[in-house]
Amino acid sequence: MKSIVIVLKAIMRALANLCKLFWNNKVGYLVFILKKEFITQLRKGEFHSFGKGSLLGIDSIILKAKYISIGINSSFGNRMTLTCYDSIQTPDQIEYYTPSITIGDGVSIGEDAHITCINKIVIGNNVLMGKKVLITDNAHGSSKLDVLDIAPMSRPLYSKGPVVIEDNVWIGEKASIMPGVHIGKSAIIGANAVVTKDVPSYTVVGGIPAKIIKKVNK
Amino acid sequence: MKSIVIVLKAIMRALANLCKLFWNNKVGYLVFILKKEFITQLRKGEFHSFGKGSLLGIDSIILKAKYISIGINSSFGNRMTLTCYDSIQTPDQIEYYTPSITIGDGVSIGEDAHITCINKIVIGNNVLMGKKVLITDNAHGSSKLDVLDIAPMSRPLYSKGPVVIEDNVWIGEKASIMPGVHIGKSAIIGANAVVTKDVPSYTVVGGIPAKIIKKVNK
Amino acid sequence: MKSIVIVLKAIMRALANLCKLFWNNKVGYLVFILKKEFITQLRKGEFHSFGKGSLLGIDSIILKAKYISIGINSSFGNRMTLTCYDSIQTPDQIEYYTPSITIGDGVSIGEDAHITCINKIVIGNNVLMGKKVLITDNAHGSSKLDVLDIAPMSRPLYSKGPVVIEDNVWIGEKASIMPGVHIGKSAIIGANAVVTKDVPSYTVVGGIPAKIIKKVNK
Numbered sequence: 001m002k003s004i005v006i007v008l009k010a011i012m013r014a015l016a017n018l019c020k021l022f023w024n025n026k027v028g029y030l031v032f033i034l035k036k037e038f039i040t041q042l043r044k045g046e047f048h049s050f051g052k053g054s055l056l057g058i059d060s061i062i063l064k065a066k067y068i069s070i071g072i073n074s075s076f077g078n079r080m081t082l083t084c085y086d087s088i089q090t091p092d093q094i095e096y097y098t099p100s101i102t103i104g105d106g107v108s109i110g111e112d113a114h115i116t117c118i119n120k121i122v123i124g125n126n127v128l129m130g131k132k133v134l135i136t137d138n139a140h141g142s143s144k145l146d147v148l149d150i151a152p153m154s155r156p157l158y159s160k161g162p163v164v165i166e167d168n169v170w171i172g173e174k175a176s177i178m179p180g181v182h183i184g185k186s187a188i189i190g191a192n193a194v195v196t197k198d199v200p201s202y203t204v205v206g207g208i209p210a211k212i213i214k215k216v217n218k
Numbered sequence: 219m220k221s222i223v224i225v226l227k228a229i230m231r232a233l234a235n236l237c238k239l240f241w242n243n244k245v246g247y248l249v250f251i252l253k254k255e256f257i258t259q260l261r262k263g264e265f266h267s268f269g270k271g272s273l274l275g276i277d278s279i280i281l282k283a284k285y286i287s288i289g290i291n292s293s294f295g296n297r298m299t300l301t302c303y304d305s306i307q308t309p310d311q312i313e314y315y316t317p318s319i320t321i322g323d324g325v326s327i328g329e330d331a332h333i334t335c336i337n338k339i340v341i342g343n344n345v346l347m348g349k350k351v352l353i354t355d356n357a358h359g360s361s362k363l364d365v366l367d368i369a370p371m372s373r374p375l376y377s378k379g380p381v382v383i384e385d386n387v388w389i390g391e392k393a394s395i396m397p398g399v400h401i402g403k404s405a406i407i408g409a410n411a412v413v414t415k416d417v418p419s420y421t422v423v424g425g426i427p428a429k430i431i432k433k434v435n436k
Numbered sequence: 437m438k439s440i441v442i443v444l445k446a447i448m449r450a451l452a453n454l455c456k457l458f459w460n461n462k463v464g465y466l467v468f469i470l471k472k473e474f475i476t477q478l479r480k481g482e483f484h485s486f487g488k489g490s491l492l493g494i495d496s497i498i499l500k501a502k503y504i505s506i507g508i509n510s511s512f513g514n515r516m517t518l519t520c521y522d523s524i525q526t527p528d529q530i531e532y533y534t535p536s537i538t539i540g541d542g543v544s545i546g547e548d549a550h551i552t553c554i555n556k557i558v559i560g561n562n563v564l565m566g567k568k569v570l571i572t573d574n575a576h577g578s579s580k581l582d583v584l585d586i587a588p589m590s591r592p593l594y595s596k597g598p599v600v601i602e603d604n605v606w607i608g609e610k611a612s613i614m615p616g617v618h619i620g621k622s623a624i625i626g627a628n629a630v631v632t633k634d635v636p637s638y639t640v641v642g643g644i645p646a647k648i649i650k651k652v653n654k
Contacts, residue, residue: 005466012470016477023478025499030223032497034230041234042241061250063243079297079515081329081349108589111517112330112548114349114391126587128576131517131550132350132568134391134409140346143422145434148404151344152388153326170588173550173570173612174628176391176409186584191570191612192392192630192644194410194424204579206630207644208410208425216581248441252448259452260459279468281461297515299547299567330548332567332609350568352609352627358564361640363652366622369562370606371544394609394627410610412628412642426628426643 051105056080067117068101077111077131084117085138088157095156104167109133119179120162127165130173130191137163137179166201269323274298285335286319295329295349302335303356306375313374327351328391337397338380345383348391348409355381355397384419487541492516503553504537513547513567520553521574524593531592545569546609555615556598563601566609566627573599573615602637 036055044050046065051072056062057080064084076082084099097118103109104124110131115121118138141147141155161180165171169183172191183189183199190206190213199205204214254273262268264283269290274280275298282302294300302317315336321327322342328349333339336356359365359373379398383389387401390409401407401417408424408431417423422432472491480486482501487508492498493516500520512518520535533554539545540560546567551557554574577583577591597616601607605619608627619625619635626642626649635641640650 001462005469008466008470009473012473013477016474019478020481025482026219030226033223034226037227037230038234041231042237045238046243079329106587106589111515112350126589128588130570132392132548134348140388143406143432143434145420148386148406148420148434151324151386152346153324153344168584168587170576174392174410174568174610178409188579188584190630190644191614192410192610192628194408202581202584208408214579216579216584244437248444251441252444255445255448256452259449260455263456264461297547330568350610352566358606361624361650361652363638366604366624366638366652369542369604370564371542371562392610392628396627410628412626426626 057111064099067099068103070103071105071107071125073105074103074107074109076109077113079112080109081114081116083115085157086118090156091154097157097159110173118157119159122162122164124165124167124169124185126167127169127171129171130175132174133171134176135163135165136177137161139179172206275329282317285317286321288321289323289325289343291323292321292325292327294327295331297330298327299332299334301333303375304336308374309372315375315377322385336375337377340380340382342383342385342387342403344385345387345389347389348393350392351389352394353381353383354395355379357397390424493547500535503535504539506539507541507543507561509541510539510543510545512545513549515548516545517550517552519551521593522554526592527590533593533595540603554593555595558598558600560601560603560605560621562603563605563607565607566611568610569607570612571599571601572613573597575615608642 035058039058040056047068047070048066049069051070053073054070055075057076057078059078060080062082067084086097086099088095099117101117101121106126107123109129112132115135121135121137138157138159140152142158147155159179163177164182166185168186171189174191175189175193177195181195184201186202187199188204189195193206193210194208196209202216203212206213253276257276258274265286265288266284267287269288271291272288273293275294275296277296278298280300285302304315304317306313317335319335319339324344325341327347330350333353339353339355356375356377358370360376365373377397381395382400384403386404389407392409393407393411395413399413399416402419404420405417406422407413411424411428412426414427420434421430424431471494475494476492483504483506484502485505487506489509490506491511493512493514495514496516498518500522503520522533522535524531535553537553537557542562543559545565548568551571557571557573574593574595576588578594583591595615599613600618602621604622607625610627611625611629613631617631617634620637622638623635624640625631629642629646630644632645638652639648642649
């Protein structure tokens with residue numbers, strides 16, 4: 001077994017050295033961009049609107065894109081989950097929703113983002129997000145007693161309210177933006193923060209739940 | 219160089235348009251499900267038991283599945299790390315463990331989950347987890363002085379106790395469930411929370427370390 | 437449609453059973469290692485130095501590796517983002533930086549890590565990181581008023597100071613290490629913590645911002 005591994009490793013090394021003849025940073029970057037170009041061209045027709053110069057990521061899960069509008073020059077990291085739900089079958093009935101996601105111009109969404117909507121999510125222009133950010137306008141049911149005795153997946157989805165993120169907001173890595181939240185212009189959301197309440201413009205927040213760390217006076 | 223990129227982009231676009239003839243949301247979903255079906259059929263035999271209707275995710279790292287039991291109709295997101303360790307070689311000796319993971323029926327585990335076990339992890343029926351959740355019953359050594367002078371990877375794994383998650387628990391995105399914790403029925407764990415102590419049934423917790431936000435009285 | 441799905445699923449099952457003849461845990465592990473071997477051989481030449489026995493992960497984004505030194509026997513999880521920036525074009529001008537990342541021997545970096553540098557990041561020997569860890573020595577601009585009115589992506593990158601992580605530090609899953617931070621020898625950083633200030637040696641910290649939970653006296 002060990003000698004097979006050694007032989008296979010040597011083959012790998014030879015293969016890698018062969019590939020190196022055609023490979024360098026620029027080729028890698030080109031392949032990266034072309035993959036994004038391909039997936040964008042393949043799927044952009046599904047969206048309500050999809051602006052020029054915007055690029056989707058690879059290995060993404062995109063559901064019901066017909067409810068999603070994307071501006072120009074916005075970019076999306078790989079492995080994004082971007083989902084709208086217009087109906088959910090619970091054991092008792094079908095629930096209907098009217099979702100809408102609007103993403104502005106020049107928005108940059110990092111890898112492994114998760115944006116999920118049954119109501120309304122608005123992301124302004126030039127919003128910048130780190131990796132692994134969650135934005136949701138809904139939850140699996142309220143926390144009332146009769147709901148808690150149901151399996152979470154069978155609880156009807158519930159939206160406390162729309163999420164609005166204004167222009168120039170910068171959202172740190174692994175932050176979570178919860179339902180019903182309004183984040184004002186040029187706010188900064190710290191890494192790993194959980195935003196459960198409105199954030200005023202020109203404010204830095206952090207923590208769980210996110211609290212104001214700094215206000216920048218005009 | 220720039221003109222090569224333009225030509226390659228045009229080729230990508232043509233290729234994407236060709237693929238569009240055969241592609242739509244339903245085809246995408248079908249490919250997604252068939253990939254999961256394939257990986258499930260390939261690997262389910264490794265598990266101690268694997269219930270009907272359960273589906274593994276793609277690009278997962280699964281180690282020592284013979285210690286893992288999975289109920290019916292449970293689903294796993296992509297890029298999951300699901301690991302049991304029955305022995306670890308430290309510089310001085312080999313440590314042995316008797317791991318066991320039991321996952322119930324109708325459980326839904328989100329993308330990028332990490333579940334790792336040397337002792338015992340029990341996940342009840344209909345537990346719902348967001349993405350990027352960690353559940354661990356072990357740590358790389360205690361925090362005693364003689365241990366801290368060893369490289370963390372060489373510290374013997376240490377379990378403070380089993381992790382038990384009862385039925386209908388809902389675990390928010392990016393939450394971490396730490397060793398020795400018991401989470402009662404129908405509890406809700408907030409996004410990005412770190413659960414270090416027991417959580418009573420019908421309770422909502424959040425923060426680091428997770429504290430009770432709401433108790434729902436029976 | 438439904439019958440097509442049933443037929444396709446049956447084909448998948450047959451295919452999986454065929455693959456099973458050649459597949460088992462050891463084969464899976466071998467494929468995993470060989471993929472890492474290949475990508476390592478392909479890209480190690482780009483680094484300033486790359487020690488023997490170190491292995492890169494799959495599906496990683498690595499930029500300007502010429503500023504990165506890696507010791508021996510260090511391993512990197514899949515889907516890592518490891519980036520140095522030596523210049524950034526803002527709307528007004530080009531900003532120049534002199535980045536340098538030094539990673540020691542026996543370091544283990546988990547899946548989905550994000551390490552990004554414009555100044556200096558030093559990671560000592562035998563540092564162990566969980567998955568989804570962020571280490572950054574820079575931010576998109578300060579939080580001054582005139583900066584906040586610019587789009588975050590156009591704000592000049594700003595480093596509060598280098599990040600230094602000493603030997604034997606253990607960084608928990610989903611933790612974020614922020615600019616200008618010095619983490620002393622054998623410290624333990626809790627899961628989901630955000631480290632914004634220096635951490636003394638032989639100390640356990642947790643929370644947002646990370647605070648001392650335990651000091652281990654010598």
